[in-house]
Amino acid sequence: MKFEFIEYNNRKVSDDELLNDMKRVVTEYKLDSLTQSKYTLYGKYDCSTIIRRFGTWNNGLIKAGISVTQQFWTEEELFLNIENVWIKKGSQPRRRDMDDKNLSTISSGAYLRKYGKWTDALIAFVNYINEDGTDKINEANNINTIEINNHKTKRDINLRLRFKVLQRDKFKCCACGASPAKDSSVELQVDHIIPYSKGGETIEENLQTLCSKCNSGKSNVL
Numbered sequence: 001m002k003f004e005f006i007e008y009n010n011r012k013v014s015d016d017e018l019l020n021d022m023k024r025v026v027t028e029y030k031l032d033s034l035t036q037s038k039y040t041l042y043g044k045y046d047c048s049t050i051i052r053r054f055g056t057w058n059n060g061l062i063k064a065g066i067s068v069t070q071q072f073w074t075e076e077e078l079f080l081n082i083e084n085v086w087i088k089k090g091s092q093p094r095r096r097d098m099d100d101k102n103l104s105t106i107s108s109g110a111y112l113r114k115y116g117k118w119t120d121a122l123i124a125f126v127n128y129i130n131e132d133g134t135d136k137i138n139e140a141n142n143i144n145t146i147e148i149n150n151h152k153t154k155r156d157i158n159l160r161l162r163f164k165v166l167q168r169d170k171f172k173c174c175a176c177g178a179s180p181a182k183d184s185s186v187e188l189q190v191d192h193i194i195p196y197s198k199g200g201e202t203i204e205e206n207l208q209t210l211c212s213k214c215n216s217g218k219s220n221v222l
């Protein structure tokens with residue numbers, strides 16, 4: 001029997017709340033970057049919540065737009081940053097966009113070190129996105145989970161699937177048309193059309209792009 005740990009206190013904390021609190025600590029304490037030990041001192045939430053939500057601590061930093069002092073990056077971190085820049089621009093990033101601190105957390109040099117040419121980094125990213133993005137529940141290990149929630153896919157929307165949906169929706173909110181390319185304060189989120197809690201699956205057809213304003217008004221209402 002597999003039980004899921006429920007965080008009573010942090011249950012309703014949204015991605016935005018976590019990222020905004022990380023940004024707040026950096027601004028308030030005038031930090032260049034944010035280590036887990038610094039965040040433990042000044043932050044409102046638990047570091048483990050941030051890591052669970054974004055996969056790694058660095059992924060959280062990248063999502064929050066906080067610079068990361070690091071020489072070597074995992075492919076996932078490099079791709080996550082390309083995705084962020086692509087969303088902010090609303091189109092395929094150029095090499096110089098990667099050196100624009102308002103757009104990118106990781107500079108073009110890191111990509112050139114790994115891929116040689118910027119175009120090769122983009123090709124690697126596009127190939128990665130084009131692999132099957134559906135995150136299926138592993139039936140052998142999760143028989144009890146399936147019995148409980150009757151889902152074929154996991155709730156979490158992975159980078160591949162999220163990017164496919166954003167690209168399909170042209171990096172705009174499906175409800176109001178807002179886009180970060182036109183207004184940098186707009187934050188796009190990919191969300192289930194039929195909520196996961198109501199049996200909706202994490203597949204391209206059941207996902208849509210919404211801005212954070214339109215999404216917060218929606219919650220689990222169909």
Ligand SMILES: [Zn+2]
Binds near residue numbers: 173175176178212213
């Ligand atoms: Zn909207």
